[in-house]
Amino acid sequence: MARGLWFLSRAVGRLRPLLVQGPTRGFSASAPEQLHVCVVGSGPAGFYTADRMLKGHEGAQVDIIDRLPTPFGLVRSGVAPDHPETKIVVNQFSRVAANGRCSFFGNVTLGRDISLSELHKTYHAVVLAYGAESDRSLGIPGEDLRGIHSAREFVWWYNGHPDMCDLCPDLKNTESAVVLGQGNVALDVARILLRCKAELATTDITDYALDALRGSTIRKVYLVGRRGPVQAACTAKELREILGLKNVRICIKESDLLTTPADEEEMRNSRIQRRVYELLSKAASAHGGNNYNDQKELHFLFFRRPTRFIPAENGSTIGAVQLEKTVLKGDEVTGKQVAVGTGEFEDLKCGLVLKSIGYKSLPVQGLPFDKNRGVVPNLRGRVLNSESETATVERGLYVVGWLKRGPTGIVATNLHCAEETVASILEDDKKGVLRPPSDSKKHGRTGLLEILEQKNVRFVPFSGWEKIDSMEKMAGQLRNKPREKITTWDGLQKAANE
Amino acid sequence: MFPRISRLGARLLREPRAETRAGNLLNSGGILYQGHVNRHSTPVVTPTVLSLRNVLLSTATSGDQDESSQAKDKISVTFVNKDGSEKTISVPIGMSMLEAAHENDIELEGACEGSLACSTCHVIVMDVNYYNKLEDPADEENDMLDLAFGLTETSRLGCQVIAKPELDGMRLALPVATRNFAVDGYVPKPH
Ligand SMILES: Cc1cc2nc3c(=O)[nH]c(=O)nc-3n(C[C@H](O)[C@H](O)[C@H](O)COP(=O)(O)OP(=O)(O)OC[C@H]3O[C@@H](n4cnc5c(N)ncnc54)[C@H](O)[C@@H]3O)c2cc1C
Numbered sequence: 001m002a003r004g005l006w007f008l009s010r011a012v013g014r015l016r017p018l019l020v021q022g023p024t025r026g027f028s029a030s031a032p033e034q035l036h037v038c039v040v041g042s043g044p045a046g047f048y049t050a051d052r053m054l055k056g057h058e059g060a061q062v063d064i065i066d067r068l069p070t071p072f073g074l075v076r077s078g079v080a081p082d083h084p085e086t087k088i089v090v091n092q093f094s095r096v097a098a099n100g101r102c103s104f105f106g107n108v109t110l111g112r113d114i115s116l117s118e119l120h121k122t123y124h125a126v127v128l129a130y131g132a133e134s135d136r137s138l139g140i141p142g143e144d145l146r147g148i149h150s151a152r153e154f155v156w157w158y159n160g161h162p163d164m165c166d167l168c169p170d171l172k173n174t175e176s177a178v179v180l181g182q183g184n185v186a187l188d189v190a191r192i193l194l195r196c197k198a199e200l201a202t203t204d205i206t207d208y209a210l211d212a213l214r215g216s217t218i219r220k221v222y223l224v225g226r227r228g229p230v231q232a233a234c235t236a237k238e239l240r241e242i243l244g245l246k247n248v249r250i251c252i253k254e255s256d257l258l259t260t261p262a263d264e265e266e267m268r269n270s271r272i273q274r275r276v277y278e279l280l281s282k283a284a285s286a287h288g289g290n291n292y293n294d295q296k297e298l299h300f301l302f303f304r305r306p307t308r309f310i311p312a313e314n315g316s317t318i319g320a321v322q323l324e325k326t327v328l329k330g331d332e333v334t335g336k337q338v339a340v341g342t343g344e345f346e347d348l349k350c351g352l353v354l355k356s357i358g359y360k361s362l363p364v365q366g367l368p369f370d371k372n373r374g375v376v377p378n379l380r381g382r383v384l385n386s387e388s389e390t391a392t393v394e395r396g397l398y399v400v401g402w403l404k405r406g407p408t409g410i411v412a413t414n415l416h417c418a419e420e421t422v423a424s425i426l427e428d429d430k431k432g433v434l435r436p437p438s439d440s441k442k443h444g445r446t447g448l449l450e451i452l453e454q455k456n457v458r459f460v461p462f463s464g465w466e467k468i469d470s471m472e473k474m475a476g477q478l479r480n481k482p483r484e485k486i487t488t489w490d491g492l493q494k495a496a497n498e
Numbered sequence: 499m500f501p502r503i504s505r506l507g508a509r510l511l512r513e514p515r516a517e518t519r520a521g522n523l524l525n526s527g528g529i530l531y532q533g534h535v536n537r538h539s540t541p542v543v544t545p546t547v548l549s550l551r552n553v554l555l556s557t558a559t560s561g562d563q564d565e566s567s568q569a570k571d572k573i574s575v576t577f578v579n580k581d582g583s584e585k586t587i588s589v590p591i592g593m594s595m596l597e598a599a600h601e602n603d604i605e606l607e608g609a610c611e612g613s614l615a616c617s618t619c620h621v622i623v624m625d626v627n628y629y630n631k632l633e634d635p636a637d638e639e640n641d642m643l644d645l646a647f648g649l650t651e652t653s654r655l656g657c658q659v660i661a662k663p664e665l666d667g668m669r670l671a672l673p674v675a676t677r678n679f680a681v682d683g684y685v686p687k688p689h
């Protein structure tokens with residue numbers, strides 16, 4: 001099938017230069033001229049970009065490549081298993097993939113199977129949407145001790161990302177886990193550790209993670225934040241959910257809830273901060289009535305920053321986190337309240353640490369990259385050749401999603417982000433920047449298939465993912481789960497080629 | 499099956515007003531659960547419940563109706579698109595604005611199909627008098643509104659606004675995203 005497509009589109013590609021017709025091209029009612037677009041990454045940013053591109057330009061041919069055999073990025077590998085409603089968006093993305101002008105090429109890694117310059121030569125526009133697949137580090141002593149993981153790794157593990165299915169975090173040697181950070185991802189991992197396993201069993205969590213969690217001895221989870229309850233980086237929705245967990249006692253120090261005039265000011269200006277603070281105050285005063293023996297505890301630790309990881313007696317695994325007490329000071333430049341250390345320290349014993357202090361994007365060869373911010377410098381989605389004031393635009397190169405804005409925001413944020421990037425592409429195309437009449441060498445899909453064949457890369461088309469999908473759903477049915485994810489590279493490839 | 503049904507029940511109590519487009523497709527009561535499970539790639543509880551609700555609704559409103567009662571069964575709602583263009587549609591009582599928009603090809607997003615998990619169905623009620631005729635948003639709706647783009651004093655989630663007679667003539671605007679993602683401190687010069 002791939003072959004047939006190959007010849008057909010090659011023929012179209014050859015004809016294309018003959019069809020160039022002045023300023024109306026791409027908008028004429030008859031055969032609109034093709035605009036070849038490659039989107040790298042099939043998460044929300046990639047799919048929303050494809051959707052807006054297809055709607056915005058009748059001649060757009062959009063190819064989405066992803067390094068995994070499975071599409072949807074963090075909707076599959078990030079969003080928590082107990083958030084099925086958030087994943088409904090894949091229905092919409094699947095409709096995009098079903099569009100005749102859109103193709104999915106899974107199992108194709110930018111930077112390994114294909115280079116940026118190859119894509120650049122093949123497509124009129126290349127949109128980078130490959131997310132943020134690395135972690136910020138704290139840069140404090142002991143960060144390499146066993147039992148310390150980034151939240152990203154832990155999340156990929158329980159969600160069955162094939163790169164992390166072997167993580168095997170030890171949940172059995174301790175009763176305390178420390179989560180560094182208080183954003184939504186921190187709340188996700190804390191909730192997964194604490195949630196009653198019978199509830200988790202009916203989600204799409206991987207079976208090995210469920211087993212490990214069933215055997216877990218962790219009873220106390222500490223959520224550590226450098227600043228106070230007014231500055232907690234989570235959303236009310238996630239907070240409300242974790243505060244309402246069955247059989248979990250919420251522990252918040254009342255004294256941490258005292259606010260300063262600066263805090264009050266922050267809350268006046270931010271509806272979300274105000275509502276998060278209100279939820280925390282309510283939870284602090286609720287003092288859960290009945291105390292069961294097996295009750296678990298969730299501690300919110302505010303005004304603390306980690307300064308050192310202390311090994312256990314064996315010297316190689318984590319035994320405690322040293323925390324420094326902080327106070328808030330107004331930053332003179334930004335006006336924001338920042339946490340500064342007080343020189344007062346305490347040790348918090350634990351056998352597991354999950355660092356949830358932020359994801360970070362990875363650079364690829366030939367792509368301008370802002371190392372400080374971990375994003376690609378851009379102007380409304382147009383890639384800039386540097387982050388300096390005199391930067392110029394890289395023709396035909398765009399960025400969207402976490403790679404463009406940094407690792408924040410919800411799925412919907414990527415929708416608006418994609419609209420901005422697509423608007424830039426359409427504007428550039430109208431100006432004739434993307435398809436100068438002299439340039440007829442961009443064959444799009446035909447060219448991509450040629451390169452993949454040359455390099456012997458076996459890509460997984462969307463129909464391959466649909467096979468994986470139905471196998472997973474079938475396996476899930478047997479266990480009363482929505483799906484049982486296939487979690488190894490081998491398994492995924494086999495399923496796709498069934 | 500039992501745990502699933504009781505979960506459905508709990509949901510029904512918590513989110514009695516939610517509606518979905520997906521739900522509307524599944525209106526044959528008997529195969530509800532099965533059909534639903536197959537249709538979604540992630541099993542989602544809400545749409546099923548909602549389809550139940552739709553079944554009830556459609557039986558309640560079906561049958562012979564004369565002109566006047568039909569007029570009462572529907573209200574007129576005007577959507578103001580991002581580009582300022584307008585479209586007036588008639589919406590059956592009991593239907594959500596999200597569903598109504600989709601049935602009429604209005605570009606209102608509904609990423610989570612009405613299960614209060616996305617905020618993409620954000621609409622702005624253009625007249626505060628109409629806004630005041632709506633029941634106050636539930637905590638869960640407010641949680642999602644926190645994250646909506648271009649939030650205003652009269653913002654609501656389209657999937658939670660259900661047509662009722664008092665809302666006849668209401669005007670809803672689709673929010674225009676104004677935020678510039680490129681800006682975070684500096685704006686380099688384009689060349
Ligand atoms: C743990 C977690 C939980 C979350 N929960 C929620 C939630 O409940 N609700 C919500 O609204 N939002 C949630 N989010 C946020 C949401 O997932 C993100 O906003 C969104 O996924 C970002 O989209 P993206 O497309 O930029 O990146 P991603 O979703 O990460 O997609 C990037 C894609 O690029 C691919 N890729 C990476 N490198 C390459 C390469 N070299 N070549 C080819 N392909 C590559 C990846 O495989 C991936 O498919 C959560 C995020 C995390 C981390």
Ligand code: FES
Binds near residue numbers: 610613617
């Ligand atoms: S459609 Fe998702 S919140 Fe309304």
